[in-house]
Amino acid sequence: MGHDDRCDERMLALETRLRALEDESEIRRLIGSYGPRVDSGDADGASQLWDREGIYDVDDLLMHGQAAIAAMVMSAQHQSFISRGCAHVIGPPHILLEGDDAVAVCHSLLLLHEKDRFVVQRATANHWRLHRGEAGWRVTTRTSRILDGRGESPDLFRRGLRPDEFTNG
Amino acid sequence: MGHDDRCDERMLALETRLRALEDESEIRRLIGSYGPRVDSGDADGASQLWDREGIYDVDDLLMHGQAAIAAMVMSAQHQSFISRGCAHVIGPPHILLEGDDAVAVCHSLLLLHEKDRFVVQRATANHWRLHRGEAGWRVTTRTSRILDGRGESPDLFRRGLRPDEFTNG
Amino acid sequence: MGHDDRCDERMLALETRLRALEDESEIRRLIGSYGPRVDSGDADGASQLWDREGIYDVDDLLMHGQAAIAAMVMSAQHQSFISRGCAHVIGPPHILLEGDDAVAVCHSLLLLHEKDRFVVQRATANHWRLHRGEAGWRVTTRTSRILDGRGESPDLFRRGLRPDEFTNG
Numbered sequence: 001m002g003h004d005d006r007c008d009e010r011m012l013a014l015e016t017r018l019r020a021l022e023d024e025s026e027i028r029r030l031i032g033s034y035g036p037r038v039d040s041g042d043a044d045g046a047s048q049l050w051d052r053e054g055i056y057d058v059d060d061l062l063m064h065g066q067a068a069i070a071a072m073v074m075s076a077q078h079q080s081f082i083s084r085g086c087a088h089v090i091g092p093p094h095i096l097l098e099g100d101d102a103v104a105v106c107h108s109l110l111l112l113h114e115k116d117r118f119v120v121q122r123a124t125a126n127h128w129r130l131h132r133g134e135a136g137w138r139v140t141t142r143t144s145r146i147l148d149g150r151g152e153s154p155d156l157f158r159r160g161l162r163p164d165e166f167t168n169g
Numbered sequence: 170m171g172h173d174d175r176c177d178e179r180m181l182a183l184e185t186r187l188r189a190l191e192d193e194s195e196i197r198r199l200i201g202s203y204g205p206r207v208d209s210g211d212a213d214g215a216s217q218l219w220d221r222e223g224i225y226d227v228d229d230l231l232m233h234g235q236a237a238i239a240a241m242v243m244s245a246q247h248q249s250f251i252s253r254g255c256a257h258v259i260g261p262p263h264i265l266l267e268g269d270d271a272v273a274v275c276h277s278l279l280l281l282h283e284k285d286r287f288v289v290q291r292a293t294a295n296h297w298r299l300h301r302g303e304a305g306w307r308v309t310t311r312t313s314r315i316l317d318g319r320g321e322s323p324d325l326f327r328r329g330l331r332p333d334e335f336t337n338g
Numbered sequence: 339m340g341h342d343d344r345c346d347e348r349m350l351a352l353e354t355r356l357r358a359l360e361d362e363s364e365i366r367r368l369i370g371s372y373g374p375r376v377d378s379g380d381a382d383g384a385s386q387l388w389d390r391e392g393i394y395d396v397d398d399l400l401m402h403g404q405a406a407i408a409a410m411v412m413s414a415q416h417q418s419f420i421s422r423g424c425a426h427v428i429g430p431p432h433i434l435l436e437g438d439d440a441v442a443v444c445h446s447l448l449l450l451h452e453k454d455r456f457v458v459q460r461a462t463a464n465h466w467r468l469h470r471g472e473a474g475w476r477v478t479t480r481t482s483r484i485l486d487g488r489g490e491s492p493d494l495f496r497r498g499l500r501p502d503e504f505t506n507g
Contacts, residue, residue, distance in 0.1 A: 154378035
């Protein structure tokens, strides 16, 4: 193999590795923008983190599609959180990439203002499925369960950390 | 175009993309060191995250320049937080780069020790402007507002996530 | 120097810089998986983040080796946290690399479920030493101290942010 071919090969390897880091960075930015978006009532911005047909499945509330997610942000309850003072803090996501698909897990906390301090209303396990389409990475399904002892919540973490997550659906 | 020129072009593209990821990493490291620095009373280290003329604007307290920020860390109130036990937890920042400038937003929590547990004293919206000078990335302005329902706090998130943040100042 | 040599040199520089970012990403993934692993009772997965002879030194409990760490996850106390509902939230780590060694610091929070909310049981300073061996990055020593005013806790942050951390052990 001549120098030019070796050069092309090394460059291709670099491009592939760089792409993986860029994917991670893009996914971190996407997930990391959720909290600031919902805390500032940005219903469109928050819902557009999902695919058009994306699902946000959180305990008693199953939202299907961007309009349902936007409606949650516009709801009286969410708006009352904002008026009272709230923080949706999303912990650093653990991300596994597989081509144009990714799975991430992270904690999230919902803090609400209360007199001279804040209370942690919810601590939640989150499992994200993401897909890269024409418009870049989008959430296809986010499943969130409160960490109150129910078995579903640790299950989300277990599933999201397994290397066979992609094949076992 | 011959192989050498194509090679140079691809390499330049790689260098540019890599630089963007390194910038992000450097900014994450800078922002991520703030909490550990103030929790350990490192007044110099904390204040030097800012430009010499940098601004830290937090609710009722406007600090202008490194000396003012160092003075806050040395203040009786901050020192009493350390003696009592405190954690300044800075959430993962959402970073937008534009050449030698960057804007980041994140949550931060101030936790204080209280008998056998901790209380969340503050949950705060943060908006960071950063600039890369000769010494690397530094904070030019950090604006922080408590998420207690006041409109300024969600505004910080809104401004920091907008793509026109750089041009609209 | 001809084009081929200049090309090789630039490529080598790119590979080195990319490797540093990948190391950071791998370490972030390792540290970031600790919380989801212990919250889901994954004793093997959690303990294997450490070297075979790795140390986890947390206030009153000194664990030496993977079996001791796994035993902590299996302990009655930890299992009772899971049944009650718990979240081990690990803040974004500040990472310093030096070849095959790394030092990271971060906050961690232990939240426990309590009726209709969560309490922050612990806010902790963490200092991680990591080493890259044949199996990739592993924790050699994690030292954790509660941020309740004791001097050891801020000391962990101080040591982990110092540039001479690697030589002064």
